[in-house]
Amino acid sequence: MKNIEKYIDNMDITMEAPVSEPERQYYFIKKARNYVRQASEEAGRPLTFCVTTFGCQMNARDSEKLVGVLEQIGYQEEPNEDKADFVIYNTCTVRENANMRVYGRLGQLKRAKKNNPHMMIGLCGCMMQEPHVVEKLKTSYKHVDLIFGTHNIYKFAELIVTRYESNRMVIDIWKDTDKIVEDLPSERKFSFKSGVNIMFGCNNFCSYCIVPYVRGRERSRNPKDIIREIEKLVADGVVEVMLLGQNVNSYGKNLEEPMTFAELLREIEKIEGLERIRFMTSHPKDLSDELIEVMRTSKKICKHLHLPVQSGSTEILKKMNRRYTKEQYLELVRKIKTAIPDISLTTDIIVGFPGETEEDFLDTMDVVKQIRYDSAFTFIYSKRTGTPAAAMENQIPEDVVKNRFDRLLKEVQDISAEVCSVHEGTVQSVLVESMNEHDDTLVTGRMSNNLLVHFKGDASLIGQIVNVHLKECKGFYYLGEMQ
Numbered sequence: 176m177k178n179i180e181k182y183i184d185n186m187d188i189t190m191e192a193p194v195s196e197p198e199r200q201y202y203f204i205k206k207a208r209n210y211v212r213q214a215s216e217e218a219g220r221p222l223t224f225c226v227t228t229f230g231c232q233m234n235a236r237d238s239e240k241l242v243g244v245l246e247q248i249g250y251q252e253e254p255n256e257d258k259a260d261f262v263i264y265n266t267c268t269v270r271e272n273a274n275m276r277v278y279g280r281l282g283q284l285k286r287a288k289k290n291n292p293h294m295m296i297g298l299c300g301c302m303m304q305e306p307h308v309v310e311k312l313k314t315s316y317k318h319v320d321l322i323f324g325t326h327n328i329y330k331f332a333e334l335i336v337t338r339y340e341s342n343r344m345v346i347d348i349w350k351d352t353d354k355i356v357e358d359l360p361s362e363r364k365f366s367f368k369s370g371v372n373i374m375f376g377c378n379n380f381c382s383y384c385i386v387p388y389v390r391g392r393e394r395s396r397n398p399k400d401i402i403r404e405i406e407k408l409v410a411d412g413v414v415e416v417m418l419l420g421q422n423v424n425s426y427g428k429n430l431e432e433p434m435t436f437a438e439l440l441r442e443i444e445k446i447e448g449l450e451r452i453r454f455m456t457s458h459p460k461d462l463s464d465e466l467i468e469v470m471r472t473s474k475k476i477c478k479h480l481h482l483p484v485q486s487g488s489t490e491i492l493k494k495m496n497r498r499y500t501k502e503q504y505l506e507l508v509r510k511i512k513t514a515i516p517d518i519s520l521t522t523d524i525i526v527g528f529p530g531e532t533e534e535d536f537l538d539t540m541d542v543v544k545q546i547r548y549d550s551a552f553t554f555i556y557s558k559r560t561g562t563p564a565a566a567m568e569n570q571i572p573e574d575v576v577k578n579r580f581d582r583l584l585k586e587v588q589d590i591s592a593e594v595c596s597v598h599e600g601t602v603q604s605v606l607v608e609s610m611n612e613h614d615d616t617l618v619t620g621r622m623s624n625n626l627l628v629h630f631k632g633d634a635s636l637i638g639q640i641v642n643v644h645l646k647e648c649k650g651f652y653y654l655g656e657m658q
C-alpha cells in the first residue's frame with residue numbers, strides 16, 4: 176500500500192488522465208481526494224462510508240478493493256449505515272431473495288438521503304450485470320448515484336470523479352472483459368488473512384446458475400502476479416490466504432503458458448512465512464489426482480475441501496449440466512478420503528430443481544448419508560431469468576420443495592453435529608481470528624478443517640497460530656483450552 180500511495184501522490188492532475196492502468200486510477204484517486212476534501216469542508220466534518228457485501232467470498236474480496244479506494248480518497252469507515260455519507264451495496268444475484276433485500280434497503284435509504292445533502296448511494300456487483308435490474312433502478316430508484324458492474328470495479332475512483340463532476344446518476348456496466356488490472360489499493364478486513372483472486376469468471380454454465388452471465392468468461396491471473404501479491408501480503412502480516420475462483424480446478428488453462436491449479440499450489444506453498452492455504456470453489460468434474468496428491472503432501476494446505484454436489488441424482492445432475500454422475504462423485508470422494516483421511520468435506524446442495532422427483536431427492540439424501548459432510552449449505556432452487564433451467568418444464572411446487580428442504584436440512588445438521596464431535600479431546604493448531612462476540616475473556620480461532628473453537632485469551636493472540644485442546648464439542652463449534 177505504501178508504494179501505491181507514493182505513486183498516487185506523484186500523479187500530476189493538471190495533465191490529461193493517463194490511458195494505461197493502474198496509473199489512470201491513481202490519477203483519479205488523487206483527483207477524487209480534492210472533491211472529497213471540498214465536500215467535507217462544506218459539511219464541517221470528515222465524510223464517511225459504509226460498504227455492505229452480499230454473496231460470496233469473491234464479493235467480499237471486491238469490497239476490500241472498494242474500501243481501499245474510499246480510504247485513499249479521504250472517506251472514513253462508518254459501520255452504521257444510517258450514519259454513513261456514502262452507502263455502497265456490493266450485490267449478489269445468485270438467488271432471487273438476495274435481490275429483494277437490496278430493493279428493500281434501497282427504499283429505506285431514500286429518506287436518509289433527503290436529510291443529508293452529502294449522501295451518495297453506490298450499487299455494484301453481480302446484480303448490476305442484469306439489464307432488467309438497471310432498468311428498474313433507472314425508473315424507480317432515481318436516488319441512486321452510481322451503478323457499476325463486476326467487470327469494471329477497478330474503475331471505482333474514476334466513476335466517483337465522474338459522479339462529482341456530472342452531478343447525475345452515473346451508470347457504467349460492461350458485458351464482459353478480458354482485462355485484469357493489478358496493483359490497485361485494497362484494505363483488508365483482517366490483518367492476518369486475506370482472499371486472493373486467482374481467476375475470474377466461469378465457463379461451466381450449470382443450467383441453474385447466473386454466474387457465467389454476470390461474471391463473464393473464465394480468465395486466470397498470471398501466476399507471477401498471484402505470487403507477488405501473496406508475498407506482499409505475507410510481508411504485511413498475513414499468515415493465511417484463501418485462493419478464490421468460481422472453479423479453481425480449471426485454473427491456468429487459458430494462460431499463455433498453461434499451468435495447473437496443483438502446480439500453482441506448489442509454488443504458493445514455497446512462500447516463506449505463509450502458514451495456511453485455502454481455496455474455493457472446486458468443481459468435481461475438474462478435480463485432478465494431481466491436486467489430491469498436492470493436498471496430501473502439503474504442509475500448508477488446510478484439511479478442508481468444499482466440493483459442491485448440487486444433487487445426488489444422476490438424472491438431475493445431467494439436467495443441471497454438471498457433467499458427473501452420482502457414482503462418479505461418490506468415487507471421487509472415496510479417492511479423496513482414502514488419500515487424506517482427516518479431510519473435512521463441505522458441500523452445496525440445491526433442492527427443488529425443475530423435474531426433481533421424490534426418487535431424485537432420495538438420491539440426494541443417500542449421498543448425504545454416505546458421505547457424511549462436515550457441513551452443507553442447502554438452497555431452495557431459485558429461478559434465474561436467462562438461465563436454461565428457468566425455461567424448463569416441471570418447476571416444483573413450493574410446498575413440495577419446502578418439505579424436501581426441511582428433511583434435508585435436518586439430516587445434514589444431525590450428521591454434521593456427529594462428524595464435528597469426533598475431534599473432542601484432540602489438540603489442534605488454531606489461527607486466532609477475533610475476540611469472542613459474547614464473552615470478552617474468550618477468543619475465537621479457526622482450525623485447519625474450518626471449525627471454530629472458543630478459548631480463554633486476549634486480543635494479543637489475534638493473528639497467531641496456537642495449539643488448542645478441544646475440551647467440549649457444542650454442536651458446530653468447540654470450547655477449548657490453549658496449550
Ligand code: 5AD
Pocket residue numbers: 269270383384385483485523524525554555556557558559
Ligand atoms: N438456485 C439455488 N441455488 C443456487 N446456487 C447457484 N444458483 C442457484 C439457484 N439458481 C447455489 C449453488 C452454488 C451456490 C453458490 O449457490 O449451490 O454452489
Ligand code: SF4
Pocket residue numbers: 229230231232233234266267268269300301385386389390
Ligand atoms: Fe458470488 Fe455468484 Fe453471488 Fe456473484 S452471483 S456474488 S459470484 S455467489
